[in-house]
Each structure stands twice: as structure tokens, then as C-alpha cells.
Amino acid sequence: xxxxxxxxxxxxxxxxxxxxxxxxxxxxxxxxxxxxxxxxxxxxxxxxxxxxxxxxxxxxxxxxxxxxxxxxxxxxxxxxxxxxxxxxxxxxxxxxxxxxxxxxxxxxxxxxxxxxxxxxxxxxxxxxxxxxxxxxxxxxxxxxxxxxxxxxxxxxxxxxxxxxxxxxxxxxxxxxxxxxxxxxxxxxxxxxxxxxxxxxxxxxxxxxxxxxxxxxxxxxxxxxxxxxxxxxxxxxxxxxxxxxxxxxxxxxxxxxxxxxxxxxxxxxxxxxxxxxxxxxxxxxxxxxxxxxxxxxxxxxxxxxxxxxxxxxxxxxxxxxxxxxxxxxxxxxxxxxxxxxxxxxxxxxxxxxxxxxxxxxxxxxxxxxxxxxxxxxxxxxxxxxxxxxxxxxxxxxxxxxxxxxxxxxxxxxxxxxxxxxxxxxxxxxxxxxxxxxxxxxxxxxxxxxxxxxxxxxxxxxxxxxxxxxxxxxxxxxxxxxxxxxxxxxxxxxxxxxx
Amino acid sequence: xxxxxxxxxxxxxxxxxxxxxxxxxxxxxxxxxxxxxxxxxxxxxxxxxxxxxxxxxxxxxxxxxxxxxxxxxxxxxxxxxxxxxxxxxxxxxxxxxxxxxxxxxxxxxxxxxxxxxxxxxxxxxxxxxxxxxxxxxxxxxxxxxxxxxxxxxxxxxxxxxxxxxxxxxxxxxxxxxxxxxxxxxxxxxxxxxxxxxxxxxxxxxxxxxxxxxxxxxxxxxxxxxxxxxxxxxxxxxxxxxxxxxxxxxxxxxxxxxxxxxxxxx
Ligand SMILES: Cc1cc2nc3c(=O)[nH]c(=O)nc-3n(C[C@H](O)[C@H](O)[C@H](O)COP(=O)(O)OP(=O)(O)OC[C@H]3O[C@@H](n4cnc5c(N)ncnc54)[C@H](O)[C@@H]3O)c2cc1C
Ligand SMILES: NC(=O)c1ccc[n+]([C@@H]2O[C@H](COP(=O)([O-])OP(=O)(O)OC[C@H]3O[C@@H](n4cnc5c(N)ncnc54)[C@H](OP(=O)(O)O)[C@@H]3O)[C@@H](O)[C@H]2O)c1
Numbered sequence: 077x078x079x080x081x082x083x084x085x086x087x088x089x090x091x092x093x094x095x096x097x098x099x100x101x102x103x104x105x106x107x108x109x110x111x112x113x114x115x116x117x118x119x120x121x122x123x124x125x126x127x128x129x130x131x132x133x134x135x136x137x138x139x140x141x142x143x144x145x146x147x148x149x150x151x152x153x154x155x156x157x158x159x160x161x162x163x164x165x166x167x168x169x170x171x172x173x174x175x176x177x178x179x180x181x182x183x184x185x186x187x188x189x190x191x192x193x194x195x196x197x198x199x200x201x202x203x204x205x206x207x208x209x210x211x212x213x214x215x216x217x218x219x220x221x222x223x224x225x226x227x228x229x230x231x232x233x234x235x236x237x238x239x240x241x242x243x244x245x246x247x248x249x250x251x252x253x254x255x256x257x258x259x260x261x262x263x264x265x266x267x268x269x270x271x272x273x274x275x276x277x278x279x280x281x282x283x284x285x286x287x288x289x290x291x292x293x294x295x296x297x298x299x300x301x302x303x304x305x306x307x308x309x310x311x312x313x314x315x316x317x318x319x320x321x322x323x324x325x326x327x328x329x330x331x332x333x334x335x336x337x338x339x340x341x342x343x344x345x346x347x348x349x350x351x352x353x354x355x356x357x358x359x360x361x362x363x364x365x366x367x368x369x370x371x372x373x374x375x376x377x378x379x380x381x382x383x384x385x386x387x388x389x390x391x392x393x394x395x396x397x398x399x400x401x402x403x404x405x406x407x408x409x410x411x412x413x414x415x416x417x418x419x420x421x422x423x424x425x426x427x428x429x430x431x432x433x434x435x436x437x438x439x440x441x442x443x444x445x446x447x448x449x450x451x452x453x454x455x456x457x458x459x460x461x462x463x464x465x466x467x468x469x470x471x472x473x474x475x476x477x478x479x480x481x482x483x484x485x486x487x488x489x490x491x492x493x494x495x496x497x498x499x500x501x502x503x504x505x506x507x508x509x510x511x512x513x514x515x516x517x518x519x520x521x522x523x524x525x526x527x528x529x530x531x532x533x534x535x536x537x538x539x540x541x542x543x544x545x546x547x548x549x550x551x552x553x554x555x556x557x558x559x560x561x562x563x564x565x566x567x568x569x570x571x572x573x
Numbered sequence: 574x575x576x577x578x579x580x581x582x583x584x585x586x587x588x589x590x591x592x593x594x595x596x597x598x599x600x601x602x603x604x605x606x607x608x609x610x611x612x613x614x615x616x617x618x619x620x621x622x623x624x625x626x627x628x629x630x631x632x633x634x635x636x637x638x639x640x641x642x643x644x645x646x647x648x649x650x651x652x653x654x655x656x657x658x659x660x661x662x663x664x665x666x667x668x669x670x671x672x673x674x675x676x677x678x679x680x681x682x683x684x685x686x687x688x689x690x691x692x693x694x695x696x697x698x699x700x701x702x703x704x705x706x707x708x709x710x711x712x713x714x715x716x717x718x719x720x721x722x723x724x725x726x727x728x729x730x731x732x733x734x735x736x737x738x739x740x741x742x743x744x745x746x747x748x749x750x751x752x753x754x755x756x757x758x759x760x761x762x763x764x765x766x767x768x769x770x771x772x773x774x775x776x777x778x779x780x781x782x783x784x785x786x787x788x789x790x791x792x793x794x795x796x797x798x799x800x801x802x803x804x805x806x807x808x809x810x811x812x813x814x815x816x817x818x819x820x821x822x823x824x825x826x827x828x829x830x831x832x833x834x835x836x837x838x
Binding site: 102103105106108109110113120121144145157158161163164165435494499500502526527561564565 | 587660716723
């Protein structure tokens with residue numbers, strides 16, 4: 077007995093894990109971190125590793141195998157739901173693999189490591205007269221993260237998605253093998269890993285084509301519409317005349333005015349339009365003011381917004397935005413690229429939503445049904461007493477990738493505030509919205525999803541697509557080392573679980 | 574065990590996960606029942622494999638019938654005297670459950686000890702199960718909860734830890750030690766957003782009470798578990814179960830030693 081007591085007091089960490097026959101190799105608890113989804117509506121705990129080389133990536137795969145844990149890649153952590161979450165398993169953060177490897181300013185071709193952020197990218201290339209072909213609403217996303225979700229910008233109908241601008245990449249498979257994929261070699265993997273939410277392997281090196289620009293400024297025009305019908309018909313009539321097109325809709329207002337919008341249209345300047353491109357292309361001239369009106373630091377703005385971020389306050393915020401926009405209707409001005417694309421980055425966009433955070437719900441609807449679908453969705457949200465605080469309308473086109481949300485039509489990105497009390501009601505409502513979206517032939521975007529069920533995913537992607545994807549995963553990752561909360565929620569076990 | 578139901582996590586429908594150490598009988602079994610009814614996915618730990626399996630099956634069958642979003646119980650046979658197993662088993666369970674929100678250390682033994690008996694064997698077993706086992710398990714949880722900034726630790730101590738009495742020197746010491754350990758954990762962890770609850774039951778009608786002659790305010794394990802769940806939900810720091818033991822023990826704690834020495838309690 078005494079022996080036993082002393083033995084248990086001098087615990088040897090190494091031995092413990094091996095002693096317990098059912099248990100796999102112990103994981104280092106110092107790696108445990110809480111990971112919060114963007115928007116703060118959900119959080120998980122995982123063992124986080126941050127390697128800087130491909131060999132170290134392989135070592136983490138080895139640890140995963142030895143410890144019986146699965147691996148999820150994570151980059152900027154800007155997905156709203158669970159794409160970058162892997163509760164109680166391994167999170168392989170690629171943020172430290174962030175070197176720009178090759179850059180050809182004559183041709184605009186660039187090769188980078190996956191953790192390079194869009195901010196790093198544009199700040200590096202702009203001085204040579206290039207811009208990123210597809211910009212997400214935040215520049216904190218990474219090249220790897222954007223390829224994995226196949227992100228879109230405000231130019232989707234004409235420029236496609238992120239994957240359309242990727243020329244080739246290297247993918248590290250769970251076996252440790254590094255393969256090169258492009259539109260000739262490993263064609264099937266190329267089209268499945270882009271948009272494949274990190275389930276086939278890790279991008280370790282990506283080559284992309286950037287977009288030529290002749291100024292650091294972009295020409296922006298605004299237009300205000302009075303209701304959803306006008307918004308949709310204005311988009312359809314004029315979208316082709318511009319490079320970028322986006323509508324900020326008011327979904328808080330009830331009745332006929334719902335869907336009235338502040339539309340921003342923009343085009344790149346042609347050579348010669350900017351008399352001093354060397355100056356406007358300088359980084360210094362892209363920087364935004366650190367204060368609003370020169371007084372309030374941006375980092376404090378959310379404290380002023382916070383009191384308005386509820387159903388009542390947002391009604392007035394949306395209304396004020398609408399009337400302010402009408403006041404400036406038909407405005408036309410030049411703006412730095414960074415300001416036009418990444419305005420949200422200069423504020424803490426999620427903080428005004430309070431401790432429960434927010435989710436986004438972004439359905440993609442074919443042109444013919446878009447107006448009917450969005451109208452029905454807005455009305456349904458009002459009926460359920462859960463109107464959405466901010467709605468952003470964009471135009472898209474279909475894409476050639478396997479896991480695709482692309483449609484020849486529109487997407488509406490809607491922000492819903494989450495509280496401990498409304499959570500079950502939001503979940504219930506999104507299920508009802510899912511049915512509306514499917515009824516109109518719509519699709520969903522996994523980077524923004526928190527609520528889909530396996531049956532809905534199967535309905536919009538099609539059983540055959542899912543079967544093709546899982547077969548490819550079986551081939552590249554036979555031991556199912558790569559899993560995420562998203563994968564388990566929607567696709568594991570053929571989506572039945 | 575089929576753990577997939579605990580592992581599928583929907584972002585907006587987070588599951589509640591618990592570990593109960595000492596869950597095969599008595600208070601622990603009753604706690605397991607109320608937690609699963611309340612929606613917890615709970616790992617149940619004790620030595621008796623069959624009793625544990627049977628209990629979990631029964632609880633799960635009932636949970637499957639109820640409409641109200643009940644959780645599930647998962648048996649994990651283990652003897653807390655094997656402290657060396659704890660870190661590996663703890664990690665395994667948390668992995669199987671897909672997370673951890675609550676841990677309850679309830680395992681305890683109180684072998685009958687005669688008034689003139691000084692058996693080291695019996696005494697060591699009480700320290701081993703009531704105190705060292707608690708430290709082995711709760712240290713694991715404390716480390717994890719401190720790192721992740723959330724979680725709830727519950728220790729089932731006893732009114733018996735409030736004073737040293739003639740009939741049970743080492744049971745008293747083990748519970749006093751456990752109570753102090755829990756207090757120290759609370760002082761360490763509150764600042765990290767972790768709750769620590771010390772529960773001190775009075776007398777509960779279980780196998781442990783079988784050889785106890787002096788009885789006062791005895792309640793059923795079900796009644797005890799219901800009170801405990803309430804205390805856990807409202808994140809209490811220290812509670813007596815039932816509550817009337819609170820004022821009573823306040824008096825007992827303040828009886829001066831020169832009197833207490835002469836009493837036969
Ligand atoms: C404010 C804001 C605005 C946004 N606007 C837009 C928008 O306009 N358009 C749009 O399309 N999206 C938008 N998003 C969503 C965002 O662009 C995507 O979620 C994107 O994938 C995030 O990239 P990330 O680097 O943060 O990756 P993470 O969110 O960390 O990861 C995303 C996925 O990529 C995988 N992954 C990451 N790195 C690798 C790698 N090296 N190899 C393989 N897989 C990898 C992960 O496993 C995960 O599944 C926005 C998000 C926010 C917060
Ligand atoms: N009953 C009371 O009046 C009373 C009063 C105050 C405090 N308490 C405390 O309440 C707790 C529960 O007591 P109870 O009355 O429910 O007693 P019980 O019916 O005897 O149950 C004790 C539980 O602890 C488990 N256990 C004992 N030794 C263990 C070991 N070595 N490893 C793993 N598990 C072990 C038992 O499972 P196995 O036997 O299957 O291992 C059983 O599930 C104890 O801590 C006790 O001190 C009880």
C-alpha cells in the first residue's frame with residue numbers, strides 16, 4: 077500500500093499514457109487552445125500546432141496518427157461556422173507558412189505559401205501596378221483559406237471565384253506525399269481541393285495570376301433604390317457596365333420598402349485616367365484614417381454602435397443609412413482600392429453584436445428566382461421576429477469546381493445576431509429558410525454556414541457530387557486523418573450521421 | 574462505445590458534456606440520471622463494470638424514449654486508486670465526448686472503523702479514494718479549464734470534513750483535505766472563468782450509510798441529486814445538502830474543543 081501511494085504521487089507523464097491500454101498516445105496539454113469562430117457564435121477546444129515548414133507539417137500528421145486524432149487546417153480563422161474547427165482534435169495552423177516565394181512584376185504571376193494573407197499580398201504587389209483578382213470583405217483571409225473555400229468578391233459574375241485565378245498548387249497529402257496539381261496534372265484533385273474545405277490535403281504552395289491596375293484609385297458610383305424589385309432590376313440592367321457591383325440592403329424596414337438598397341458600383345481606371353499612378357499606387361496612399369471624423373479612434377467605434385445593435389436600433393440604423401445614401405444619390409468619387417474592398421477591417425465589425433456574436437446566412441439563388449426568393453426570405457425573418465441587421469447583395473456565375481456554391485444569379489449575405497435566448501429560434505428559422513432556398517433552386521456556401529443539415533447539403537450538392545468527393549477523399553486520405561467539425565456535421569458517413 | 578453522437582457538434586446547438594467519477598451507485602448514479610435527463614453527455618466512471626454498464630443502458634433507454642433532448646451516458650470502468658491511468662483516460666474521455674463542461678468527483682469510501690481501530694490499510698484506502706483520486710482527476714480538469722478559460726469543477730465532499738470526530742478520524746481528514754483542496758482550486762481558477770463547487774451532503778440513504786447507526790435528516794440519493802443539480806446550475810461555491818445542514822454545521826464547527834473532546838459524536 078505504501079508503495080502504491082508513493083508510486084501514484086511520483087507520476088511519470090510518459091508512462092501514464094502507455095499504461096492505459098485503451099488510450100492512445102497522450103497529447104501535450106500546453107497545446108490546448110480555445111478557438112472562436114469568426115463572429116463568436118461558436119467555440120471549440122483543440123490542440124493547436126503552428127509549423128513553419130512542410131517537414132513540420134508531416135511531423136504533425138505523424139503525431140495525429142500516433143495519437144488517434146484527426147487534423148483540420150486553419151489559417152486566418154475567418155470562416156463563420158465550423159470549417160476551421162476540430163473539437164478535441166488537432167488544429168494545424170498554417171499562419172506561419174507565410175512567405176512570398178516568387179513574384180514576376182512583368183506578368184503578375186505570384187507564388188506564395190498558403191498562410192500569406194490578402195493584406196500581405198496586395199501590399200506587396202500594388203507598387204508594381206497589380207491588385208488581387210478576388211478580394212473577400214476582409215483582407216485577413218489567407219491564400220490557402222481562400223482557395224480551400226473558393227471565395228468570391230464583388231466581381232463574381234465577371235471574374236469568377238478565387239480558384240479561377242489559381243494556376244497551380246502543391247498539396248501535401250496525409251501520407252506525407254507532396255503532389256502538384258493544375259488544370260492538366262491531377263485535374264480532378266485540382267478541381268476538388270479548391271473549394272474542398274481542407275479535406276483532401278494541405279496547400280503548401282500556390283501560384284496565382286494577379287490583376288493589372290493603372291491606378292491606386294478606383295472609380296465608385298452610388299445609386300439608391302426604393303425596394304427589392306427595383307434593386308434586382310437595377311442590378312440586372314447595369315452590372316455588366318462595371319468591374320464591381322454590390323448592394324447594401326435594408327431588410328429591417330417592413331412592407332413594400334423592404335430590400336431598398338444603397339448600391340455601390342465601381343470600375344478600374346483605364347491607363348491615363350489617373351495622371352499620377354506612381355503616387356496613388358504607393359502604400360501610404362492606401363492607408364485609411366485611424367480615426368472617424370478625426371476624433372474617435374476606430375477601435376472604439378463599436379462602443380458607439382453597440383447600443384443600436386438590436387432589432388429596434390437597427391431599424392433606425394438601416395433607415396439612417398438609406399436616407400444618408402439618398403442624400404448622396406448618384407455620387408461619384410475615386411477611392412483607394414483598400415478602402416473600397418476592406419472597409420470592414422477598419423472597425424471591429426463583430427463587437428457591436430454583443431457577447432453572443434453573429435452568424436451569417438448566405439444563400440445563392442438563380443437569376444430568375446432571386447427576387448421572389450429574397451422577398452420570401454425577408455418576410456419570413458420578419459414573421460419569425462428575427463430580422464437580419466445587414467444584407468449584402470452580390471452577382472455571381474457558376475464555377476467549375478466540385479464543391480460549388482456558384483449560380484448564375486445572386487447571393488444575399490445576411491447577418492443575424494445571436495443571443496443565448498434566441499439561439500434555438502434562429503436554428504429553427506434557418507431550417508425553414510433552407511427549404512425556401514431549395515424550393516428556388518438555391519445553393520449554400522460552407523464558409524458562411526453554421527446550421528445546414530446533411531440532407532440539405534445532399535439536396536443542393538447532389539448525391540453524385542458528394543459521392544465523387546468522398547471517393548476522392550478515400551483515395552487521398554484513406555485513414556480519414558483529415559476531419560473537421562464541418563465534415564462530421566455534414567458529410568461523414570455519407571452524410572447520414 | 575459508439576461516440577459519434579457525442580462528437581457531431583452543430584455550432585449553434587452546443588452539447589453539454591460531463592464526467593462523473595464514482596457513478597455506479599448511490600449519489601453518483603442518481604447524479605448521472607439527472608444530468609443525462611438535463612441533456613448532458615456524461616462519462617460514468619467506477620470500478621464495477623457490470624453495474625456501470627447496466628445503469629448506463631437503463632438510463633440511455635429511458636433517454637431515447639423521452640422527447641426533451643436528453644443526453645447519453647457512457648461507461649468507463651476504472652479504479653481511482655490507479656492514478657497513473659488518469660491522464661490518459663481523461664484525455665480519451667474528453668476526446669470521445671468531444672469536449673468537457675463539467676466534472677464531478679464523487680467517488681468515496683468509508684469502511685466501518687471501530688472506535689479503537691487504527692488500521693492503516695483502511696485509512697490509506699480512504700485517503701486514496703476520497704482525496705488522492707480527487708486530486709488526480711480534478712488536476713486534469715483544472716489544467717484544461719484554466720487553459721481554455723471555462724468549465725465547472727464539482728467535488729462531493731461531506732459534512733464529515735468540517736470536524737474531526739472520534740468515530741472516523743481518517744474519513745474526516747480525507748474530506749477536510751478534499752474541501753480545502755477544492756477551496757484552493759476555486760481561488761486559483763475563478764480568475765480564469767472556471768467555477769468550483771464544493772458540495773457537502775449530510776446523510777444519504779446509500780450503501781455507504783448501511784453500517785452507520787447514528788442517523789439524522791437522512792434523504793434519498795434522488796433528493797440529494799436534485800439539490801446538487803440545482804446548486805451546480807446556479808454555480809454555487811459551497812452548499813450543504815440538504816440546506817438545513819448549513820446552520821447546523823455552523824454551530825458544530827464553533828463548539829469549542831474542550832467541550833467537543835468530551836462529546837461522543
Ligand atoms: C468580415 C468577413 C468578410 C468576408 N467576406 C467574404 C467575401 O466577401 N467573400 C467570400 O467568399 N468570403 C468572405 N468571408 C469568408 C472568408 O473569406 C472565408 O471563410 C475564408 O475561407 C477565410 O479564410 P481564412 O484564411 O481565414 O481561412 P480559415 O477560416 O482559417 O479556414 C477556412 C478553410 O480553409 C481550410 N484551409 C485553410 N488553410 C488551408 C491550407 N493551407 N490547405 C488546405 N486547407 C486550408 C481550413 O481547413 C478551413 O476549412 C468573409 C469573412 C469575414 C470574417
Ligand atoms: N451516503 C452518505 O450519507 C454521504 C454523506 C456525505 C458524503 N457522502 C459522499 O458522497 C459520495 C458518494 O457516496 P455514496 O453514499 O453514493 O456511496 P456509494 O453508494 O458507496 O457509492 C460510491 C461510489 O464511488 C465509487 N467508488 C468507490 N471507490 C472507488 C474506486 N476506488 N474507484 C472508482 N470508483 C469508486 C463506487 O463505485 P464502485 O464501487 O463501482 O467502484 C460508487 O459508484 C462519497 O464521496 C461519499 O463520501 C456520502
